[in-house]
Amino acid sequence: PLTIGVLALQGAFEAHARVLQNLGATPKLVRTPEQLEGLDGLIMPGGESTTMLKSLERGGFFEALAAFVAEKPTFGTCAGAILLATDVAHSTQKCLGALDISVERNAYGRQNESAILSSETSMPGAPLEMVFIRAPRISRVGPGVETLAKRGDDPVLVRSGSLLAATFHPELSGDERVHRLFLDMVEDSQRSYR
């Protein structure tokens, strides 16, 4: 089975580990840069990206993570998507610059702070249920970034190469398609190395 790390500094990591287990992968909680070694892929969960950054700025963790995402499939959800981006607004903060998207943090306003919405998706099957919690908005996608689902006009699920990002929390809806898509991406990346 695939061994998938779940960044476990803060936030919604437990629920991701459960979904991975349901899908037959082996989740490994990642709390140190050393624990990135030997993983087939990584999920960076939702939570508070500023808090995660604080932990990442110790012991070379940020640099180790940047090296990992440049090489191995990585899926960022919400705060994790903010970490993957090339630029972050409201407020500006450091990011990995791995996925060519611009994001605005907490962009959906007070009344829409949290919402459960449904959207058509280019993934097979029924519309996708999406749980948004103080979600960022993807305000720009670079060339080569594919949009797989939208909220109104805003991309909310995007993919580029072996990187996947969602501004919602797929681990909190019963729909496992997004995690399955990520595991397929991990398998594909291993085939192309052989």
Ligand code: GLN
């Ligand atoms: N508002 C959070 C941030 O800016 C993200 C929210 C989430 O991950 N659910 O990091």
